[in-house]
Amino acid sequence: MNTLVVFYSLEGNTKIVADILAEELDSDCIELKPDKEIPKGGFTKFFWGGKSILFHEKPNLLNDLPDIDEYDTIFIGTPIWASSYTPPIASFLEKVSIKGKKLALFACHAGGGAEKCFEKLKSALSDNTIIGTISFTDPAKEEKEKIKAQLKHWLHEIT
Template structure:
């Protein structure tokens, strides 16, 4: 089983989880990088990030996307912005035909919204098998995150 962990991370929370997941699955890692990034702090971060998520913006990405046909399993990781996945993830999903794959979703957040975010991802990627979902609060300790990832992979992703 060949796996790809695709993620976007503004403040490194999602990146830290993506690295753990990729290591545990011995999978490839793809960090989505928008050509124009939103501010990383202050009021503008919430204003521009929230607006772009709500309006389903599709920023142009710097990345070259690998051939998704060569992967059996794709794990998608995103921060939660305004109750949904980020614009970079929206671009990835919109620009690529993701059908007939085994998918897993993980999300990082400061205060919730994972259930709504996962429902939206399930809806837009309904032509795939969803193996499992998991979310992480930004304040969780690294050791707890590692335990949660290992449990998630064992019970949902590789069963």
């Protein structure tokens, strides 16, 4: 099984999950970087992030895109913004044609929106098989070992 973990993280929560997954899976891992990042911290991030969701923005990515044919399983991770996945993920899905893969979806939020976000991702990725989904409430505030244990359990279930 050749596996890729691809994710975006503005403030590090989704990165915590992605890094554990990539380590446990011994997989390649890509952190998506938009050419213009919205401000971190403070309240303005909700304005700029909310606007980017409202207008379905798809920022340019600074990353070299992977040869997706090399992978049969892809883990896709995003923070939840306004109950949706983030613009850099939308850019990635537009640039890279993902079809016939096994997909696992992970998301971080501050309290809600995971089901809606996963439904949107599933509908954008309908030509694939979703093998699992998992979400976390701001994992940066949790013990890393607790997150790791949850992820190990999930991986055991889905792989």
